[in-house]
Amino acid sequence: MREYFDETIDRNLTFSYKWDERKKFFDSDEVLPMWVADMDFRSPKPVVDALINRAQHGVYGYSSSTNSYDEAVVGWLEQRHHWKIKREWLSYSPGVMPTIGFLIACLTEPGDKVVLQSPVYYPFFDVIKRSGRKIVDNALVLEDNTYKMDLDKLETQLDSSVKMLLLCSPHNPVGRVWTKDELTRLGEICLKHNIIIVADEIHGDLVFKQSKHIPLASISEELAQQTITCIAPSKTFNIAGLQASSVIISNADLRLKFRKEISRYSLNMMNTFGRVAAEVSYRQGGEWLDHCLEYIYDNNQYVKQYVETNMPLIKVIQSEGTYLVWLDCRDLKMSGQELREFMLKKAKVALSDGFIFGENGDGFTRMNIGCPREVLAEGLERIKSAYIKTFE
Ligand SMILES: Cc1ncc(COP(=O)(O)O)c(C=O)c1O
Known part of the structure; x- marks a missing residue:
């Protein structure tokens, strides 16, 4: 069932807050959206079928x-x-x-x-x-x-x-x-x-x-x-x-x-x-969820390994669930605002700024990994290129 989650689905122009509001929030249509907490996966097939069926009723x-x-x-x-x-x-x-x-x-x-x-x-x-x-x-x-x-x-x-x-x-x-x-x-x-x-x-x-x-x-x-x-x-x-x-x-x-x-x-x-x-x-939806969780867990491990290998100044906080990853970027020695600018302008990824989650979130950022591996890899590549240019 991995293919179900591997599929990259174009969410542009679907009234998606995460994708279609990038210009408004980040002044750019090019940033890769890894912020708002929804996933880029299609819902379980029985759900999609039931909605189509209900929509066809017409009343x-x-x-x-x-x-x-x-x-x-x-x-x-x-x-x-x-x-x-x-x-x-x-x-x-x-x-x-x-x-x-x-x-x-x-x-x-x-x-x-x-x-x-x-x-x-x-x-x-x-x-x-x-x-x-x-x-x-x-x-x-x-x-x-x-x-x-x-x-x-x-x-x-x-x-x-x-x-x-x-x-x-x-x-x-x-x-x-x-x-x-x-x-x-x-x-x-x-x-x-x-x-x-x-x-x-x-x-x-x-x-x-x-x-x-x-x-x-x-x-x-x-x-x-x-x-x-x-x-x-x-x-x-x-x-x-x-x-x-x-x-x-x-x-x-x-x-x-x-x-x-x-x-x-x-x-x-x-x-x-x-x-x-x-x-x-x-x-x-139970079976779909089990597969989805395996996929998210693998994505989580991928982020951990990728960041450890390529961006040693960033630490991935150990998590036990959710499709959100909390990154400790304090060793980059940037203010919250500078970290935001770095991710948006240099890396071209839209994450959720740590400081919005409270003062103790300053120096952290939240990444949404509820997306196909290919999209996740693209986001990490972008951050890595900016990191290398800035810190190495
Ligand atoms: C902890 C938590 N509570 C509530 C919500 C929002 O829930 P709702 O859309 O049902 O208001 C979110 C969405 O990200 C969340 O993470």
């Missing part, structure tokens, strides 16, 4: 919420993550970020504090700030080329105005798949201080064989009562543009508050195509 009225969709989600979580949830815990949302915004709005008050763990997916900062809440940054610590949570520090950062923690699991951009021990300890601290945990597990299916994703809420009943889990087929099956995600809340009180909030915006009805794609992905 696209409002879609109903159906048991079969919920059952597909429940089945996926049980099969893939050994997590048994009840159908009634599920709510639908058009996206994980909208969900987090709604949760902050309905479960905290203006002026309350929300914890995040930088470097982290940058919209976390924006959603907290824009909601008029304050950020508490429990920054991750980099040790031996891998990141760890600083839970001793977290204990010292909490007071009664801290109401919520945003967990990114697995973690974007550093690629950690948190262990049961780490999650259990984090959970204990949040339980002790009565902090609601929003577990963003959007990358939860994208984990390499050597590691295992543990849904935080599956660890204990007590933790489940204080955790809200956001999942989506969007990253997993490359259907982010179809805007379908799920929210799992076993605590009836929290669930009611969330549902009321989302209903205020009349966003509780699924997009017809999103619904079809999500259900078919969960029911028939």
Whole structure:
């Protein structure tokens, strides 16, 4: 099945944010886009076929919420993550970020504090700030080329105005798949201080064989009562543009508050195509995903080897999942802005600047490796040529 992922598909002029907005964001149509977190692969064939079939029907009225969709989600979580949830815990949302915004709005008050763990997916900062809440940054610590949570520090950062923690699991951009021990300890601290945990597990299916994703809420009943889990087929099956995600809340009180909030915006009805794609992905996409993960893992190893051999001043941070690679470029001795210019102007690749993920992301950059090997090799070649001209 490697050919499926090896195929280079032209995404230009498909309203692709990653490809078609290069001119706007980077002032160039020539940079190779390795930034936005979607993949350049075609989704599983059954998904493509189901969408074509639905499109051919020709009538696209409002879609109903159906048991079969919920059952597909429940089945996926049980099969893939050994997590048994009840159908009634599920709510639908058009996206994980909208969900987090709604949760902050309905479960905290203006002026309350929300914890995040930088470097982290940058919209976390924006959603907290824009909601008029304050950020508490429990920054991750980099040790031996891998990141760890600083839970001793977290204990010292909490007071009664801290109401919520945003967990990114697995973690974007550093690629950690948190262990049961780490999650259990984090959970204990949040339980002790009565902090609601929003577990963003959007990358939860994208984990390499050597590691295992543990849904935080599956660890204990007590933790489940204080955790809200956001999942989506969007990253997993490359259907982010179809805007379908799920929210799992076993605590009836929290669930009611969330549902009321989302209903205020009349966003509780699924997009017809999103619904079809999500259900078919969960029911028939498992085999595709296994192959996709092998491909991404090989790409990850390729980057590691290529960078070690050709660009020794750059370090590839050890990752256990996701199609994002976090590159430590601090030994290039450039400011974040200079590193950006170097990648864009000299190497002609568009990466995600490390500094947008938090101050401690300065000197790093994030590369999206969810692309055919040929494209990845081209991106690395470009960086290598610029590196040789500048540093050798
Ligand atoms: C950790 C994380 N959360 C949320 C999102 C966005 O999710 P959605 O498109 O469902 O809002 C992303 C996308 O890259 C992400 O990496």
